[in-house]
Amino acid sequence: MKISLDWISDFVALPNLAPEEIGKTFTHHTAEVEGVEDQAAAYDKMVIGKILSVSKHPGADRLNLAQTDIGGKTVQIVCGGQNLFEGMLVPVGLPGSWANVHGGDRMQLAEIKIRGEDSFGMICAGEEIGLAPDNAVGSKTDVRIHNLTHTKAKPGTPLAKALGKEGAVMEVDNKSLTHRSDLWGHYGIARELAAIYGKNLAPLDSFTKIPATKGKAKVHVDIQDAVLCPRFSSAIMTGIKIEESPQWMKARLQAAGMNAHNNIVDITNYVMLELGQPMHAYDRAVLGSDILRVRFAKKGEKLVTLDETEQALTPEDPLICSGKDEAVGLAGVKGGLKSGISTATTEVILECAAFDAVLVRKASMRHALRTDASQRFEKSLDPTLTEVALKRAIHLILQLCPGAKLEGPVDTVGTWKPKKVVLKITPENICSKIGISIPTPKIIALLKSLEFEVQKTGKSLTVTVPSHRSTRDVLIPEDLVEEVARLYGYNNIPALLPEKVLELPKENVERGLEHNTRAILSASLGFTEVMNYSFYGKDRLEKCGLDEKDHLKVLNYLSLDQSHMRTTLTPNMLANIAANARERAVIKIFELGHTYKEVGEFMPLEEKRLTAAVAENGEAFYAAKGALEVFLKEFHVSNYELKPSAKILPYSHPKKSADLIVKGKTVGVLFTVHPGVLRAFDIPQDVAMFSVDFAKLISLGRELTRFQALAKFPALPFDISILVDRKKTVAEMETAIRSTDSNGLIESVKLFDIYEGKNIPEGQKSLSFNVTLRHPDRTLTDAEFQALYSSVGTALAAAGGTIRGL
Amino acid sequence: MHDSLGELQKEAVAALEKAASLAALKEVEKNFLGKGGKVTGLLKGLKDLPDEEKKSFGKAVNDLKVALEGLYQSRSQILEREEIDRTLENDWIDLTAPGTQHETGHIHPLSETQEEVERIFQQMGFTIVDGPEVESEFYNFEGLNIPSYHPARDMQDTFFIDKAPHPTEGKMVLRTHTSPAGQVRALMQHGAPLRVICPGRCFRNEATDASHEHTFNQVEGLLIDEGISLAHLKGVMLEFLKRLFKRDLKVRFRPGYFPFVEPGLELDMSCPFCDQKGCRVCKHSGWIEFMGCGMTHPHVLKTAGIDSEKYQGWAFGFGLTRLVMMRYAIDDIRHLQNGDLRFNEQF
Structure with a gap:
């Protein structure tokens, strides 16, 4: 919202500070000022000039020489304006000022010669200096310049002053005013500034003074829903002449970001910008009767609003209707086109009402009409304003339209009664929450400066909230803490550390282990962490063979590839691999994130999963298996098994899938991705993954390593290679080797090579083991070694292996 | 011889x-x-x-x-x-020849910073809590003093799940902030006194560009005890930021509005990147808007069954994603979650 400091100064004498300073102070005490703009800066070195005489330029047909009084000095200015006349007041850009010459780029003006004639600056057209344009874009013929004769300003008057564009404008962040309905007008802002700077706020009386009237004319207001409209003030005025508003009013409207239309419409807007209360003026003749009805719309009813769009209405839409029960406005949102003010209007009905915040907000959202009015009503305006604002409007109409006449009294109807919000609080409580000791008289003074009534009884304060703060903003004692704290100044609060905790914080083991997991996978195993969205689309879900009905669907998803909540981390990680596959042959990534499964209850099953993937050319399964094994070892999970999967995941290779079982419970899965899925994702490499239910693994797994005594006697290792049927497993062969060891002499059996292909008979494979023997208490004898060595050979042969040359 | x-x-x-x-x-x-x-x-x-x-x-x-x-x-x-x-x-060696490549992986910058944040707050006696990312309207809004008609719901463009609403919990939503877990659920579960932080993923239904993401991470903080004031909030945040940025910083409060705190505040920190001399990060103002915070609203305490006469305290929420972008000078928020490993491998 734009706030003109010039307008503010109608109500409070601001201290003599730079506008930026005032903006900063407002930010620190009330609401965020996003910027402060000095309106006059754009009109630097521009003055009102009076044309004394006009003559043709001797060297150019379309140019004139204008002798111009710029205040105590007459200068010659070359000007192409075809509308120049003697006595005309014009904007003159003196040398050194800046203008968009002929509507083009900004240029600094200078004292120059144009075709041999001196020209002292430039006489400007509106579009050249940010005023209403005088010429169409690109138009070169019949050039017109800006006529300011109506300002009746003296030659030499600074242009900004003549235009009423002197003050600075503060842009206040609307979001930071969400809870402050009282700050949606200049008067409310002035009230804050008065409190902040300890100045007096001018009472509204003199601004709302209207003459007594003998007239009896009244609008008959029929409120059919008291919740929708608790209060409605109205008045009838005649003798209206629709004209342009005076420059000062136009300037203020523009400063606040509104365009000027005509005196009546401008006044209703002016009052809204000043007091925060929206209002509306109807053409009494078009309305046809002095009756206004407030009701909800009927099904199928329609209304063409002022922006010339037809609104299809619903029974939740609040309406203002004429005596013929025709809709003439969407209450609190926008007026109807038909009954609006036109140049022919001579009599007006003024409406100034209170509407329910929620109903207005919903209507405004339903029709996508976020108007200045709806924006204010939805903040819960103070209903006392209806009468005050109406009087202010009448005051202004009488001031601007000398012929205007009030036909009857300001009439207010509605069920609304002023309610008093009275809060009790102790200064001690206030100070304990702010964290600083503020003397009680100071607290009282601060509250009073914001028009709170304060009574001290014993240790406690009884505070009556002013009506403009009691609609929604200040309703509980805590709200008073804020008032005191912000006015006293948040910068005065010291920084303190809370007392030491007597009870130590509970440790979040799971969270600590998440970081541990990341360290193992990245530093030890060379995996890179990715973070993907929690969604994927139907396309990706189908590529992985997942069932849509296991998924939560996002109702208002942003794009088709983000419509379903992930039930597994795999699909998005496969997309990561596909996206990076061109740049690298080997990809190792992991993700630790939530999955969400529809399980037929209200809340989904939300799990924290760890998934890691290896993509490489050739068989990737063992790379993933090795990574899982190292991860489990480093993570202190030793008592696990990998067994052929009980259930094959839809995106898994049916033969290459094993369940990770810890203490009899399945906590994860190790698998190669189905070749069909890889093709669907356009991944050239083989991809294997492991995925673990993280919380479950932690709850079952972890054991500390137990120290094993270091061997004192030397080991005797030997290697043995065999040929076996390719479908024999390593585990079978290892079991055969170990079966020979009745004395516990085999310390370890490690497979170090597995090979099929060249030099190996079809259907067979070569397995090479390294076997280490060791006696715990002495050195093994050669005889013992030979005996075990030969029985390993026999056992392997019995298991179907043929010993290869060593 | x-x-x-x-x-x-x-x-x-x-x-x-x-x-x-x-x-x-x-x-x-x-x-x-x-x-x-x-x-x-x-x-x-x-x-x-x-x-x-x-x-x-x-x-x-x-x-x-x-x-x-x-x-x-x-x-x-x-x-x-x-x-x-x-x-x-x-002997001679070509010092310019490359060292042997030892392959390592990389931790995501969000995780890295999150761990640091967690460590610092743990040192100050805070417990780390977690919560669901799919929430009900009750926990995401009502429990935080944001009723259905509240204009603050405009500020939160919410993702809804396509499912019939629960009779008391309302519709299912993707949490728009970490407050439901870090405030309502934490208080209901642990009661007072309590000091927790809750880092986590949040969602807002808004279009994505270089500086906007529909998925981002926040850190919620809550301290409820006897006699806890805004001065303590200032003290804790000042200490946290000093430890995180490893330099002397300043913080300041401004009024702000969040329905679940009263008074509501914004906290700015002095720019750690230029020491307030003016730079691109602080837009030459010397200050960086860091977070929203304030004294926990009695409605929130009441929802969790906490005696608001005895206990008082504050809550805050800051953007971890934004903090990470500032710290590492990342100019496009989309890099964080699009899985282009050329990004992830830099950290």
């Missing part, structure tokens, strides 16, 4: 001094002092000498042996030094 011993000594000393390499020296040592060496031979012959000679000659041979061993040791040291010097002189 003693004369011949003198000859032998001369011969041995000359040979030891003449030896030009460690190998040659070793050979000389073997010839005189080795098993079949000449000096060893004399020692072996001692047993055949008469007793009176045995003693004096024996001593002379032994002296010779000790002297030669000493000479051998010192020559050996000199030659060894010469050999090393020669090696050093001849």
Whole structure:
């Protein structure tokens, strides 16, 4: 919202500070000022000039020489304006000022010669200096310049002053005013500034003074829903002449970001910008009767609003209707086109009402009409304003339209009664929450400066909230803490550390282990962490063979590839691999994130999963298996098994899938991705993954390593290679080797090579083991070694292996 | 015999001094002092000498042996030094050739910073809590004093799940902030006194560009105890930021509005990137808007069944994603979650 400091100064004498300073102070005490703009800066070195005489330029047909009084000095200015006349007041850009010459780029003006004639600056057209344009874009013929004769300003008057564009404008962040309905007008802002700077706020009386009237004319207001409209003030005025508003009013409207239309419409807007209360003026003749009805719309009813769009209405839409029960406005949102003010209007009905915040907000959202009015009503305006604002409007109409006449009294109807919000609080409580000791008289003074009534009884304060703060903003004692704290100044609060905790914080083991997991996978195993969205689309879900009905669907998803909540981390990680596959042959990534499964209850099953993937050319399964094994070892999970999967995941290779079982419970899965899925994702490499239910693994797994005594006697290792049927497993062969060891002499059996292909008979494979023997208490004898060595050979042969040359 | 011993000594000393390499020296040592060496031979012959000679000659041979061993040791040291010097002189390495590549993985910058944040708050006595990312409207809004008609719901563009609403919990939503877990659920579960932080993923239904993401991470904080004030909030945040940025910083409060706190505040920190001299990050203002915060609203305490007469405190929420972008000078928020490993591998 734009706030003109010039307008503010109608109500409070601001201290003599730079506008930026005032903006900063407002930010620190009330609401965020996003910027402060000095309106006059754009009109630097521009003055009102009076044309004394006009003559043709001797060297150019379309140019004139204008002798111009710029205040105590007459200068010659070359000007192409075809509308120049003697006595005309014009904007003159003196040398050194800046203008968009002929509507083009900004240029600094200078004292120059144009075709041999001196020209002292430039006489400007509106579009050249940010005023209403005088010429169409690109138009070169019949050039017109800006006529300011109506300002009746003296030659030499600074242009900004003549235009009423002197003050600075503060842009206040609307979001930071969400809870402050009282700050949606200049008067409310002035009230804050008065409190902040300890100045007096001018009472509204003199601004709302209207003459007594003998007239009896009244609008008959029929409120059919008291919740929708608790209060409605109205008045009838005649003798209206629709004209342009005076420059000062136009300037203020523009400063606040509104365009000027005509005196009546401008006044209703002016009052809204000043007091925060929206209002509306109807053409009494078009309305046809002095009756206004407030009701909800009927099904199928329609209304063409002022922006010339037809609104299809619903029974939740609040309406203002004429005596013929025709809709003439969407209450609190926008007026109807038909009954609006036109140049022919001579009599007006003024409406100034209170509407329910929620109903207005919903209507405004339903029709996508976020108007200045709806924006204010939805903040819960103070209903006392209806009468005050109406009087202010009448005051202004009488001031601007000398012929205007009030036909009857300001009439207010509605069920609304002023309610008093009275809060009790102790200064001690206030100070304990702010964290600083503020003397009680100071607290009282601060509250009073914001028009709170304060009574001290014993240790406690009884505070009556002013009506403009009691609609929604200040309703509980805590709200008073804020008032005191912000006015006293948040910068005065010291920084303190809370007392030491007597009870130590509970440790979040799971969270600590998440970081541990990341360290193992990245530093030890060379995996890179990715973070993907929690969604994927139907396309990706189908590529992985997942069932849509296991998924939560996002109702208002942003794009088709983000419509379903992930039930597994795999699909998005496969997309990561596909996206990076061109740049690298080997990809190792992991993700630790939530999955969400529809399980037929209200809340989904939300799990924290760890998934890691290896993509490489050739068989990737063992790379993933090795990574899982190292991860489990480093993570202190030793008592696990990998067994052929009980259930094959839809995106898994049916033969290459094993369940990770810890203490009899399945906590994860190790698998190669189905070749069909890889093709669907356009991944050239083989991809294997492991995925673990993280919380479950932690709850079952972890054991500390137990120290094993270091061997004192030397080991005797030997290697043995065999040929076996390719479908024999390593585990079978290892079991055969170990079966020979009745004395516990085999310390370890490690497979170090597995090979099929060249030099190996079809259907067979070569397995090479390294076997280490060791006696715990002495050195093994050669005889013992030979005996075990030969029985390993026999056992392997019995298991179907043929010993290869060593 | 003693004369011949003198000859032998001369011969041995000359040979030891003449030896030009460690190998040659070793050979000389073997010839005189080795098993079949000449000096060893004399020692072996001692047993055949008469007793009176045995003693004096024996001593002379032994002296010779000790002297030669000493000479051998010192020559050996000199030659060894010469050999090393020669090696050093001849050795050369191409310092510009690359080191052996040791493959490591990379932790995501969000995780890295989150861990630091968690560590600092743990040092200050905070517990870390977690919560669901799919929430009900009750926990995401009502429990936080944001009723359905509240305009603040405009500020939160919410993702809804396509599912019939729950009679008391309302519709299912993707949480728009970490407040439901870090405030409502934490208070309901643990009661007061309580000091927790809750880092986590949040969602807002807004279009994505270089500085906007529909998925981002926040850190919620909550401290409820007796006599807790805004001064403590200032103190804790100042300490946190100093430890995180490892430099002296300033913080300041401004009024702000969040329905679940009263008073509501914004906290700015002095720019740690330019020490308030003015830079791109702080838009030359010297201050960075860091977070929203305030004294926990009695409605929130009441929802969780906390006695708001006895306990009071504050809550805050800051954007972890934004913090990470500032810290690492990341100019496009989309890099964080699009899985282009050229990004992830930088951290």
